[in-house]
Amino acid sequence: MAQQVFAYIIHKNGVVDDTALEMITAAGKLNTDASVIAVVAGSGSELDGVCKDVASSFTEVWKIDNEALVYINAEVIRSMLTRILPKEGIVLIPHEHFGMDLAPGLSVKLDAAYIADAVDFEGIEDGKLKAIREEYLGQVSTHVLCDISKGAVITIRPGSFKADESKSANGSIVDKTAEAMEGGIAGDARRFLEIVEAEVGDVDITKSDVLVSVGRGIEDEDNLEMAFDLAEAMGADVSCSRPIVDAKWLEKSRQVGTSGQTVKPKVYMALGISGAFQHLGGIKGAPFIVAINKNPKAPIFQAADVGIVDDILDFIPELTDRINEIKA
């Protein structure tokens, strides 16, 4: 018999995350006749709305409704999921900040195998799933073989599986709250306090048409001036990747990526940026991407339209001079 597949649905402010439909595709690659049960946790009428949405694409939806889940704490939901999920199922969870909080520990509690951040599946043979992951910040990929016969928790990289919008279901909603709550709420050793909103910076890069974005390749804080000079010549704004913010050379509001800002420019200049998926995840709207990097194997060249293999510290000033000449 096919193993039961579950998809943990992320939602925010009543809106179902894009990863919900991506998990349908992922599940389909596990096993063609798998029916996927969506698991949705939350509270009250907002949860009801989300469940209804989810039931339009999943044939069965498990609902966990409790006030303690208005803001979902991974510690609390993990103990609930451990009570309701069968030990030998396959649980799909999006690999983002919440999934990373929830999933590794859930695999321990369910005594299930764990695959982190899968980007593709290549089928199951003799109870073993062949999956693809990336290592070294996306510089190389690997096939992994995972014994899922006693269950598995698998986090799925957002955006890697194409959303399946073809499935139209009038799914049933099953209230699993009582079972999930058996024995009371556990996990209160970690208590949610508040969300501190990102500081608004001097430039709103989410509104920029043209971005000159710098990464580790800029090497030194003093070299940032080059990027600002180029941006000025182009009429662009300066954004950056995570290491630049970690080094405190630019403010967090200029960081492009899943943990930073989501931008949708027309043109995106990636200067000395390797192109980790967390960074690419913050670039939407299919801009024209120019990548300049001295490492010809940098993953950014796969995402870019045009690439130049060169040291940005040599290239940027020359490009800036040329643009200024043309404009003068």
Next chain:
Amino acid sequence: MEILVCVKRVPDTAENEIEVNRDGTDIERDDLVYSVNEWDNYAVEEAIQIRDKVGGSITIVTVGDKEDEEVVRREMAMGADNGLLLSDDVFNGSDGKGIAAALKAAVEKGSYDLILTGAQADDGAGQVGGMLAAMLDCPYASLVNLLEVIDDKKIKVGREIAGGNQEMNEIDLPCVLSIQTGINEPRYVGIRGIRKVASLEIPVYTAGDLGLAGDTVGESGARIKRLDYFVPDSGEGAEILEGSTDEIIDKLVELLKAKGGIK
């Protein structure tokens, strides 16, 4: 506060281009520069700052062999008090759970209030901290980018979530946290610091010392195995502009004009 920081020695991606070897069985390891996993450095720095504020001691632990000991020593040079090497041939081939099981056994031989890991390492899984916490039945928070000690029973942590926002939590001790880069600015370790700790004895625990059976660690206990390394055939990729710098700039400027990149 007694703090344990779990670290890993990894190929330094800032210093190396990672390439697949000829038959795809491994990455090309000749001439690789190794260092301590970048995330772990932030975890150690955070531990040092906490200890310097509230007292206590810091132990650095890694799972590996004699070569991995160098990163333990390096983090001791940074300011950690003790080192610990979990080393045994039976650990070879461990998956994330196997490593977490070895660390759990080491944790239980000591008494720690706070256990830190990096948010991820070379394999990008970000799994060991969460597994370790679940095995120890203590609370966990991932992607921590702020840490404040409230008292000897609890701490306040900020987690990095989407859109530059931060999720604040209060957590009871003992707990496990995975530390995100940017939480602090790790101090520089000079050659002098390294020399100072060069002759310190670092205790080694074997699987036997830790009371670990072969089916929980190592290849036999691993339910996930890496089959190969490869570079995906990702179709088109970028059109690489070639020629002299002048020629490249000519082409690039034309493209940028056409796409609205020069205003």
